[in-house]
Amino acid sequence: MKVLKFGAVWCSGCLVMRPKWEEIEKEIPNLITEYYDFDKDKETVDMFNIDSKLPVCVFLDKDNKEILRFTGEAEKGQLLRAISENINK
Amino acid sequence: MRLKTLIASLIFGSLLFLSDIYAKASDVVTVYFFYGQGCPHCAKELDFLEGLADVDDSIILHSYEVYNDMEGREKLMEAADKLDVEISGVPFLIIGNKYLVGYMSEETTGVEIVKLIEEYKQDGCLDIFNPTDTEVIDKTERERITDETTGPESVIEKDAVSVIEDELSDTIISSEEEKCAPSEEIAKPALPQFGNIDMEKLSLPVLTVVLGFLDGFNPCAMWVLLFLISLLIAMEDRKKMWFLGISFIIASAFAYFIFMVAWLSLFQFVGYISWVRTTIALIAFFGGYSSLRKFFSKDPSGCDIGGDEKKRRIFDNLGKITSNKSFLLSLVGIVGLALAVNLVELVCSAGLPAVYTQVLSMNEMVGLNYYLYILLYILFFMLDDLFVFFVAMITLRMTGITTKYVKHTRFVGGLLMVAVGILLLFKPELLMFG
Numbered sequence: 001m002k003v004l005k006f007g008a009v010w011c012s013g014c015l016v017m018r019p020k021w022e023e024i025e026k027e028i029p030n031l032i033t034e035y036y037d038f039d040k041d042k043e044t045v046d047m048f049n050i051d052s053k054l055p056v057c058v059f060l061d062k063d064n065k066e067i068l069r070f071t072g073e074a075e076k077g078q079l080l081r082a083i084s085e086n087i088n089k
Numbered sequence: 090m091r092l093k094t095l096i097a098s099l100i101f102g103s104l105l106f107l108s109d110i111y112a113k114a115s116d117v118v119t120v121y122f123f124y125g126q127g128c129p130h131c132a133k134e135l136d137f138l139e140g141l142a143d144v145d146d147s148i149i150l151h152s153y154e155v156y157n158d159m160e161g162r163e164k165l166m167e168a169a170d171k172l173d174v175e176i177s178g179v180p181f182l183i184i185g186n187k188y189l190v191g192y193m194s195e196e197t198t199g200v201e202i203v204k205l206i207e208e209y210k211q212d213g214c215l216d217i218f219n220p221t222d223t224e225v226i227d228k229t230e231r232e233r234i235t236d237e238t239t240g241p242e243s244v245i246e247k248d249a250v251s252v253i254e255d256e257l258s259d260t261i262i263s264s265e266e267e268k269c270a271p272s273e274e275i276a277k278p279a280l281p282q283f284g285n286i287d288m289e290k291l292s293l294p295v296l297t298v299v300l301g302f303l304d305g306f307n308p309c310a311m312w313v314l315l316f317l318i319s320l321l322i323a324m325e326d327r328k329k330m331w332f333l334g335i336s337f338i339i340a341s342a343f344a345y346f347i348f349m350v351a352w353l354s355l356f357q358f359v360g361y362i363s364w365v366r367t368t369i370a371l372i373a374f375f376g377g378y379s380s381l382r383k384f385f386s387k388d389p390s391g392c393d394i395g396g397d398e399k400k401r402r403i404f405d406n407l408g409k410i411t412s413n414k415s416f417l418l419s420l421v422g423i424v425g426l427a428l429a430v431n432l433v434e435l436v437c438s439a440g441l442p443a444v445y446t447q448v449l450s451m452n453e454m455v456g457l458n459y460y461l462y463i464l465l466y467i468l469f470f471m472l473d474d475l476f477v478f479f480v481a482m483i484t485l486r487m488t489g490i491t492t493k494y495v496k497h498t499r500f501v502g503g504l505l506m507v508a509v510g511i512l513l514l515f516k517p518e519l520l521m522f523g
Contacts, residue, residue, distance in 0.1 A: 009319040010312035010400060011392035012477075013492040038394070039401060053391040072389030073492055 001067075001089050002032035004048065006056040008039055013073045014055040020076045024083070031083060061089040118209050119149045119216055121183040123165045123176075125156040129518040130453055131180040134192035137199050138182075141206070148206065155179055156363050171217040178357060178453065185209045186217045191453035292522040293452055297445070297462050301469030303502040304441040306495050312392075313430045314338070314474055316404050317423075318481045320411045333411060333423050334478055340427035341474070342467050348435060349442050349463045356450035369447040370513035376440045377506025384500040390492040403430065441502070442466075444509055448520050 005021060007014030025033060036044045038054055050056050052071070059068035059082065067089060068082055122138055124131030135152060142148045153161035168183055169176045182189040184205045192198045317337055321330045359365050403426070410422035449462055473490050480488045512519050 008392070009487075010315045010404075012311060012315060012490055013391045015315070015487050016491045018487070039404065050394070052394055053389055054394060055391060072391035 001062065001083075001086050002034065002060050003083070004044070004058040004060065005033060005035045006038060006045065006048070006050045006054060006058070007035065008037060008054055011038075011054045016073055017055045017057075020074075020079070023076065024079060027080075028083060028087075031087070059083075059086055061086075116147055117149060118147055118184065118206050119151065119219065120206070121164075121168065121218065122150060122152040123155050123161065123168070123179050123181040123183075124152060125179045126154055127156070127516070127518045128179060128451075129521050130192045132518075133194075134180045134182070134198070137192075137195055137202070141203070145206075147210070156366075162362070168217065175358070178360070178450065180453075183217060186215045293449075293462065294465065296448065296522075297466050298469050299501075299505065300441055300445050301466035302472065303498045303505070304445075304466075305470045305473045306490075306498040306502075307437075307441070311474065311477075312400065313403060313407075313427075314341075314478065315487070316400075316407055317411070318478065318487055320407055322481060322485050322487065324411065329416060329419070331482060332416075333419060334482060336420055337423050337427045338471065338474060338478060340424040341431055342471055344428045344431035345442075345467055345470065346463060348431070349446055349466070350460065352443055352446035353450055353459055353463065356447050360447055360450045366447065366513055366517065369444060370510045372440060372510075373444040373506045373513060374510030376444075377503045377508075377510060380499040380503030380506065384496055384503060390496055392492060399433075441506070444506065447513070448509065451517065451521050453521075 005017070007017065021033065025031060038045055038050065048056075048058055048066075055073065057070045057074070057079070058066055061067050067086055070079070070082070120138060120142075122135065124135055138148075138150050138152075142150045153164050155161045155165050165176060165179075165181065168181070168188075172183070172186065172188055174188070176190075178190070180190075180192050182202065184202075187205055187209075189198065189201060189205065314337065317334065321334050324330045356365070356369075360369075406422075406426060410419055410426060413419045413422065445466060446463075449459060477488055477490060480486075509520070
């Protein structure tokens, strides 16, 4: 499983999510995450239909199929739960 | 000889006529009072004036309602024209050609009014609405001229008459200039006393702080600051980083100040017209209702995506400005961009400032105090920007303020706006504090 994080430098909520993700990545070193900038990575942004709110994180399984999506600011606990439930998918 | 007699009779007749006018000026004081329905200061002043008129028969009180009555408003405009002043609100009182703006209390403004009445009784002045009734000349000058023209040794020749007429005319003008030049008295607020805090007087500062703080969470212009910070923290020149960031914040605050002063000036000019106040009341009500709806909706927190092209352009411009080797050009660029962005975002951020300045314009105070209130509003409006900026500059890490607070501010702000809207519509006097 991997997590795609979408954010923008002008989005306050995305900045709030940054330290939360840093902590999660430290706690779960084998978690694969990728960050995409809304303004720079247009191709990926369009591919995942990021068009209403930021930040967004998309959970993908081993076949790169979307299994879960969080739109807006999420709590660290919420994310940890989602990761532990889906990490082996 | 017949000619001399005729001229002397004319002068004597004129002086008798002037003497009669002088007596009228001393006996009758016409007070023109302009008020608005629902304005508590106006109601206090009207009570006071009616009390004065009851005990002093020489006072004739003419009162005009200006919020709803077109004739009253036209009379007020006529007064503004005659006095050559801009009238920004009521209560507005005219005695002779002196006027008084606002009303605080019997002990302060009341004393000023009595003083104006007494001065008018003693000196007389030009009544701006009825000049022929009350034109006067200085009494001693009139006596002097009377003595000169009627004394036994005076020999009146044709040329001398013109001199006397000229002198008389000059006397009237100089007397008018000295005593009757239009002058303004502004009701001065009494200084607050320690240990006797008046909650009514606290209401406007509290409203200012709360609305300014809530307005600060409006994300309209925050994204530009975040753009800028992302570029600044990557810079090697720390001094330039601080200087450009602070310049941007000051320029943004200045643009907002100018914008709010413009709103205030508009409302001081037309804010007492009932349909203008009704429009602002409806904006407040529906703006508040929309905020409350958003609060109760299941919309996720986060930043709305939109205006990509505009953001892209501003980001590119910021990049060029901050990377410019000339410090001066960077500074000019950043200030220009801050002003431009705040102007572009005017529509987005118009709601709360418009409602606040409407309320502010309804509160009578000394001119400078209006601007101090706007500065207080802007200080609290900028608090979140200052927090984000200083934390980022000190830690060299970008920090955001959680968008979850935006939802909470929508709730509080929405409730406040709905309340202000209802009050503006039905009980505007409750928004006139102090």
